[in-house]
Amino acid sequence: MKLERKFLAVEETGTAYRRKGMRRMLFALLPENAYDRLRGGRVRFEASPWGRRWSLFVAAWLSAIARSGVLSGLHYALFSREFDREHRAVLAARGRHIRDVFAGRGNLYMLRRNVHRLEKGLIMKPPRPIFGLGKIGETVTAYRACLGQLGRGDEDLRTSLEWAKDILNTYFDRVADHPVVAEARARFEAADADHHVPTSADRAPFLRALEPSLPTIEQIESLAAHRRSVRWFDGRPVPRGVIDRAVEIAAQSPTACNRQPFRFEFFDSPELVQKVGAVPKGTPGWLHQIPCFMVIIGKFDAFRFERDRHVPYIDGCLSAMALINALEVQGVSSCCVNFPDFADTEQRMAEVLGLAPWERAIMCLAIGYPEDGERVPFSQKLPLSMMRRYNHGE
Numbered sequence: 122m123k124l125e126r127k128f129l130a131v132e133e134t135g136t137a138y139r140r141k142g143m144r145r146m147l148f149a150l151l152p153e154n155a156y157d158r159l160r161g162g163r164v165r166f167e168a169s170p171w172g173r174r175w176s177l178f179v180a181a182w183l184s185a186i187a188r189s190g191v192l193s194g195l196h197y198a199l200f201s202r203e204f205d206r207e208h209r210a211v212l213a214a215r216g217r218h219i220r221d222v223f224a225g226r227g228n229l230y231m232l233r234r235n236v237h238r239l240e241k242g243l244i245m246k247p248p249r250p251i252f253g254l255g256k257i258g259e260t261v262t263a264y265r266a267c268l269g270q271l272g273r274g275d276e277d278l279r280t281s282l283e284w285a286k287d288i289l290n291t292y293f294d295r296v297a298d299h300p301v302v303a304e305a306r307a308r309f310e311a312a313d314a315d316h317h318v319p320t321s322a323d324r325a326p327f328l329r330a331l332e333p334s335l336p337t338i339e340q341i342e343s344l345a346a347h348r349r350s351v352r353w354f355d356g357r358p359v360p361r362g363v364i365d366r367a368v369e370i371a372a373q374s375p376t377a378c379n380r381q382p383f384r385f386e387f388f389d390s391p392e393l394v395q396k397v398g399a400v401p402k403g404t405p406g407w408l409h410q411i412p413c414f415m416v417i418i419g420k421f422d423a424f425r426f427e428r429d430r431h432v433p434y435i436d437g438c439l440s441a442m443a444l445i446n447a448l449e450v451q452g453v454s455s456c457c458v459n460f461p462d463f464a465d466t467e468q469r470m471a472e473v474l475g476l477a478p479w480e481r482a483i484m485c486l487a488i489g490y491p492e493d494g495e496r497v498p499f500s501q502k503l504p505l506s507m508m509r510r511y512n513h514g515e
Contacts (some may be wrong), residue, residue, distance in 0.1 A: 142215070182245055184203050206467050211430050212423030214479035218377035222425075230423035234378040235260035236285045244326050250297040257292070257305045264289065264309065268316040279318070286313065287324040344446060349497040352407045354489030358389060359413045359453055364488070369445035374443045376436040382438035383425035383483065385444070386416045386474060400470045401458045401485050409429030413488040414458075416470070417441055422479040436482045448488065458485035 147506040166172040197204055221228035235256050242252040253260075264285050271278045293306045336344075355367065368385055376382070388397050389412065398404050398414045417440075419433030445455050460482055470482045 145349045155167065164460075172502070187414065202280065202464075206391060206462065207430065210421050210479055210481050211427055212274070213477075215425060215427075217422040217479055218425045220454070221422075225266050226271045227267075228263060229267055229270075229278060230420075231379045231381065231425075232260065232263040232267050232285055233380050235263060236288045237379040239288050240326055243288070243291060243295060248295075251299055251302070252296065253292065254299065254301045257302060258308075260285075260289070261309045261312070265312040268312055268318070271318070282318050283320045284324045286318050287320055287322075289325055289477060291325040301374055311354075330369075344449065348449045349445065349454075349500065350456040350490045351489075351495060351497055352456050352487070353476045353495045354410055354412055354454070354487075354493040355492045356410065357411060357490045359488055361387075361389070363448070363451050366455075367444050367451065370447040371440045371444035374436075374440040376437065376439070377432045378430070380423045380432075381436065381440075382420045382433045384418050384420065387413060387488075389413045397470075397473055398458075398485075398487070400466055400473060401460050402463070402466065403458050404487070411487045411489060415486040415488060416474065417483040417485075418474070419481050420478065420479065421481065422477075424485065434483055441484060441486065445486070451486060452490065454491040455489075458486045460484050473493070 131515045149335055167176070186196055217227060217229070220226070222231060234261055237261065238256060241254055242249065245252070266284070267282060267285075271282060287307055293309070315508065364387060371385075372381065388394050394411055395408065397410045397416065398411055404411070417437045419437050421430065421433055424432060425428070441457075445457075448455055460470075467482070470476070471480075474482070476482070
C-alpha cells in the first residue's frame with residue numbers, strides 16, 4: 122500500500138506527504154503494485170549481505186571526503202542539495218541585514234547586540250575607564266536609525282529603544298573623556314532631542330537579590346519528572362492569557378547577545394490547527410484533537426555572518442523549554458513535534474505561514490489540556506554517567 126493511503130485525511134487538505142526526485146517520478150509513473158514491489162526490493166537489498174557491503178562502502182566514502190572541505194563542498198554541490206534551503210536563508214538574511222545597516226533603515230538586532238555588549242562592559246571587574254570605542258559609534262548610528270523607525274509608528278521598537286537609551290546614558294556617564302566617545306555622545310543627545318524616548322524604569326545593570334524566593338531543586342526535579350510529551354487532549358481551548366504568560370516567561374531565556382532571533386506563531390482556530398499541524402510529518406493519527414499548535418520561527422536576518430547560522434535554532438529551543446515548563450505549571454501539557462529539514466515540508470510551512478526568505482521554522486509544539494486518564498510513553502532517559510563529564514582529558 123502506498124504511504125499516502127495512511128495520510129488520507131491530510132491528503133484531502135492538499136498538504137499530503139510528497140516525495141521528491143527519482144522517488145517522486147517513479148511513484149507517479151509506476152502502477153501501485155509495481156512501485157510497492159520496487160520499494161520492497163530496495164528494503165530487501167539493504168538487509169542483504171550485498172546491501173550491507175554497499176552501505177559500508179558509502180560510509181567509508183563519506184568518511185574520506187569529510188576530511189576535506191573542498192571535497193565536502195563538491196559533494197553537496199553535485200550529489201546532495203539538502204543544505205540548499207539553509208544556504209538561501211542565510212544569504213538572504215545577510216543581504217537584508219547589510220542593507221538595513223548601511224541604508225540607514227535601522228537594524229533592531231544589531232542595536233540589541235551592541236547595547237548588550239556595552240552592558241557587559243559596564244559590569245567588568247575591575248571597571249575599565251574606557252571601553253567600547255570600536256562599537257559606540259555604530260551603536261549610536263543604529264539607535265538613531267531605529268528612532269526613525271519609531272517615528273513611523275513602529276511601537277514594537279519602543280521597549281528596545283528605552284533599554285538602549287538607559288544603557289547609553291549609563292555608558293556615557295561612566296567612561297572617561299575621549300574624542301570618539303564625545304562625538305558619539307553628541308550624536309546620541311541630538312537624536313534623543315529630536316525623537317525623545319521617555320523611560321519609566323532604570324534598565325542599567327543591577328544587583329540581584331541575594332536570597333530570592335525560588336523553587337527548590339526538589340520542586341524543579343518534580344516538574345522535570347512530571348513533564349512528558351502528551352498527545353491526547355480533552356478538547357478544551359487553551360486561554361490566550363495562559364499562553365501569553367508562558368511566552369513572557371520564555372522571553373527571559375538566555376539568547377546570544379540578547380537578540381532573541383525568533384518568534385512564536387500560535388494557532389488556536391480549528392481550521393488553522395489542522396492546516397498548519399498537517400505540515401510536519403509527525404502528527405498523522407492525533408492531529409484531529411489538538412486544540413492549539415505552535416511553530417517557532419527563526420529569524421536569520423538578526424545576523425550578518427554565516428558563523429552565527431546556528432544561533433536561531435539554539436536560542437529558539439532554549440526559549441521553547443522555558444515555554445513548555447511555564448505551560449505545564451499552569452496545567453497545560455504539550456508535545457514537541459519534530460520538524461526535520463525536508464524540502465517539501467519547508468516549502469509548505471513557508472507558504473502556509475507566509476515566511477520571508479530569511480525566516481525558517483525551527484520546531485513545532487502541540488498544546489492542550491491533557492485528557493483525563495491519558496497515558497504517556499515512559500521514555501527512559503540516559504543515566505547520569507552518560508550525560509556528563511568532568512575535566513575530561515586531564
